[in-house]
Amino acid sequence: MLPSIELQLINKKVKPTAMRLLVLEILYKDRNAVSLSDLVSKFERAEKSTLFRTLKTFEEKKIIHRIDDGTGSVKYALCADDCDDMHEDEHIHFVCTVCKNTICLNNIKIPSINLPNNFKLNDLQIIAKGICDKCNS
Template sequence: MKKDIDNKLQSRNIKPTAMRELVLQVLTEQKTAISLPELEQKFEKADKATLYRTLKTFQKNKLIHSIEDGSGSVKYALCQEACECQPDDLHVHFLCTNCNQTFCLNDIPVPTINLPSSFSLGSVNMVVKGVCSNCDK
């Protein structure tokens, strides 16, 4: 497992460190996106600044992506293997209004945005809100 984690880090040109390995392990185990405060709870003794820098390094190297789902807290999730975080790679996110969990809907791409020629696309964030399958039971 450690070898898989290290390979994933190295494939994105991220030098493996103990903290990076631990954070990636936690992110790999998540079924939903996770916020920095939620991550901090999993690492009670870790320095908050180190966790934040680790997430920023992962994001800069396109290992994870951030989601602004309107909940007031930025959440993070692993990118797909070939993701370059370009508009063609983007997918829809689902925020459950009951449990406040954010899910990546990897199989639903963000629709193409045809901007006027004088505009340039910087980023796209599409969040669908409703009740997830876990809460709907």
């Protein structure tokens, strides 16, 4: 297990239980966004509710962010190390139409949106779809 994973949980004031460490390790190793059902298939003996609570805790503590990529299943990916209380992951997400992976494109920022007066933006996500570099090789 990666030594910094436990320290990251401790720094975010999250008790580093075995399941939390395993879920975070999957997110670090895979680097693709994962859904609850992805985790259930990886941890056949774990309770679905435990995995769901783990994801919710990570989201509340700004360790991961939620992605609605249009597939009908919410996905979760790691936040940037400097994610703060604003919890703004203002980058584009890419969905590969071949392998179906959802990938954070952290270096491609979402442009600012100027809304009309009296409009309040709660969430903005840009999803790009195409073929990822692995499938395109």
